[in-house]
Amino acid sequence: MADPFIHSQYDTILILDFGSQYSHLITRRCRELNVYCEMLPCTQKIKDLDWKPKGIILSGSPYSVYDDGAPRVDPDVFEAGVPVLGICYGLQEIAWNHGGKVDPHDHREYGSATISIVKTGDKHMDALFEDVSGEVPVWMSHGDQLSKAPVDFEVVARTPTAPFAAIAHRTKPIYGIQFHPEVTHSPRGKELFESFVSNICKCRRDWTMETFIDKEIKRIRDIVGPKGRVLGAISGGVDSSVAAKLMHEAIGDRFHAVMVDNGVLRADEAKQVDQMLNKDLGVNVTIVDASDLFLSRLEGVEDPEKKRKIIGNTFINVFEAEVAKLEEQAEKEELAALASGKAHEAKGKFEFLLQGTLYPDVIESISFKGPSATIKTHHNVGGLLEDMKLKLIEPLRELFKDEVRALGRVMGIPEHLVGRHPFPGPGLAIRILGPVTRDQVKILQHADKIYIEEIRNAGFYDQISQAFAVLLPVRAVGVQGDKRTYDQVIALRAAQTTDFMTATWFPFPFDFLCKVSNRITNEVAGVNRVVLDISSKPPATIEWL
Numbered sequence: 001m002a003d004p005f006i007h008s009q010y011d012t013i014l015i016l017d018f019g020s021q022y023s024h025l026i027t028r029r030c031r032e033l034n035v036y037c038e039m040l041p042c043t044q045k046i047k048d049l050d051w052k053p054k055g056i057i058l059s060g061s062p063y064s065v066y067d068d069g070a071p072r073v074d075p076d077v078f079e080a081g082v083p084v085l086g087i088c089y090g091l092q093e094i095a096w097n098h099g100g101k102v103d104p105h106d107h108r109e110y111g112s113a114t115i116s117i118v119k120t121g122d123k124h125m126d127a128l129f130e131d132v133s134g135e136v137p138v139w140m141s142h143g144d145q146l147s148k149a150p151v152d153f154e155v156v157a158r159t160p161t162a163p164f165a166a167i168a169h170r171t172k173p174i175y176g177i178q179f180h181p182e183v184t185h186s187p188r189g190k191e192l193f194e195s196f197v198s199n200i201c202k203c204r205r206d207w208t209m210e211t212f213i214d215k216e217i218k219r220i221r222d223i224v225g226p227k228g229r230v231l232g233a234i235s236g237g238v239d240s241s242v243a244a245k246l247m248h249e250a251i252g253d254r255f256h257a258v259m260v261d262n263g264v265l266r267a268d269e270a271k272q273v274d275q276m277l278n279k280d281l282g283v284n285v286t287i288v289d290a291s292d293l294f295l296s297r298l299e300g301v302e303d304p305e306k307k308r309k310i311i312g313n314t315f316i317n318v319f320e321a322e323v324a325k326l327e328e329q330a331e332k333e334e335l336a337a338l339a340s341g342k343a344h345e346a347k348g349k350f351e352f353l354l355q356g357t358l359y360p361d362v363i364e365s366i367s368f369k370g371p372s373a374t375i376k377t378h379h380n381v382g383g384l385l386e387d388m389k390l391k392l393i394e395p396l397r398e399l400f401k402d403e404v405r406a407l408g409r410v411m412g413i414p415e416h417l418v419g420r421h422p423f424p425g426p427g428l429a430i431r432i433l434g435p436v437t438r439d440q441v442k443i444l445q446h447a448d449k450i451y452i453e454e455i456r457n458a459g460f461y462d463q464i465s466q467a468f469a470v471l472l473p474v475r476a477v478g479v480q481g482d483k484r485t486y487d488q489v490i491a492l493r494a495a496q497t498t499d500f501m502t503a504t505w506f507p508f509p510f511d512f513l514c515k516v517s518n519r520i521t522n523e524v525a526g527v528n529r530v531v532l533d534i535s536s537k538p539p540a541t542i543e544w545l
Helices: 004-009 023-032 075-079 089-097 189-200 209-224 238-254 269-281 291-298 304-340 359-364 401-410 438-458 510-523
Strands: 012-017 036-041 055-058 084-087 101-117 135-148 153-158 166-169 174-177 229-233 255-261 285-289 350-354 391-393 466-480 483-496 527-532
Touching (some): 004 209, 023 036, 023 359, 055 089, 055 189, 075 089, 084 089, 089 135, 089 166, 089 174, 153 174, 174 189, 209 350, 209 391, 209 401, 229 238, 238 255, 238 269, 238 350, 255 269, 285 304, 466 510, 466 527, 483 510, 510 527
Parallel strands (some): 012 036, 012 055, 055 084, 229 255, 255 285, 483 527
Antiparallel strands (some): 101 135, 166 174
16 A cells, blocks of 8 residues: 555545456556556455545456455445446446346457447536547447446446446446446547546646655655665666665665675676666665575575565565674774764664565555455565565655656656666566576576667667566477587567556567577577567566566
8 A cells, every 4th residue: 555645645546456457557547647546455445544535446357246255345435425436347336336237248248349428418427428429439348237227327328238338326426337448449538537537536637757756755754864774775677776866866875775686687787787876876886796695595496486585585684684784884984983083973774675666566466355366476565574674665666667767767867777678676586487596597698688689789679668588497309510409498578568567579570580599599508499478468477477
């Protein structure tokens, strides 16, 4: 859940997730309108919130409202005194709670449809479609639909097969729609969200990175205090670089950045990060080589969740050890200053650990009793020690990746850093599908370096959101130098996305793929086969593990 500071600064739309694959897109559409929103599980009780939303959106779901054990909305949602918008399953939940009837449709309706807007002549009921009229293309995805309107609701849109495609309460600001305005296949969807969050909910549209930076710096200073010190977990990726710059802006040299070489970084990563952060961002960075420790703890581990937990826990061990060294050094400096009689300023203790956690990390790590299940534990969210001494501070926790890049540009971070492809906290450990060894890391580092180098040479880098190589846990027969080989397989992944919650694969030209494949199989010892991953997200995730 977001820090209360956020809710005190921005009007917030609450999105209740019933397990729809599109729920995150609802969040994105509101953010694109410069309105802050937060997604919580559908099991959230309104009385347990310590803040009041300006409006509530109920998402779709793979469930049926009449199923035993179907996820149910808290009835207090409809008594909270704020506008409510139900989408697909959310519409059916509204009907279920207001005397309507939902039945299975005679066939699943999935794909394009055209709704006819019904103008009632009542400004309140017509508010959702205030700027939309006539025939409107939309995207449907449902197997159930209303067969009877709920009490005190009127139809405001219909199709030949869905007579209750949209409904509105006669007096209360409660609206329901059977289609999905959050997907790009509903071209007028943005206007509908704008009507709801701006005109109906009366939200201030001030969620911008220009306003965020000043408020977040103030929040950081309030949390850390005038003497508190922060240790930064820096990887050199976009997220940690922006977080480091923001923290440096907030507290100056009381922020100490540390990068841990965990033995599973990209080729020459530690050296490059040291150069980039010191030269480009003015942030002092200490590089800690803990590769032996990490690789020893990862020895023989294949399960991706165990890898994430081991790496997350080991990170904290290393950071706490580094804090002890830094505090010991600070104490020596203070004693030396006292002994010499020189004026000095007492330094506070390291109490906080900076992490570049993003909102998609938080969303994908949420699990609740109901429709959703954890996709995977993110290193920045679920891989930390329960008895960790340092307190986490995560200034980017409420942001999507594109918002982080926008924030970086506002702060003047060079484009070659802002546009850098993301790199996961567990590093190459989750791109080696099998046990992690120094030899396996070396193979993957070499293949990945060739792949990214050719992507840059071809001018594709900025068109791709994330590209990387994966070392598969299989061997294949090959012929190299007139000899039979039995070597490993590299998979290439390149994803295009704006929010990293959904993604498509990048369509490389054939000659580019030939060149990359030839280079990898010729230059990387131990590899004789290259394959291309052309999976979208969903059903796949961007990373393999």
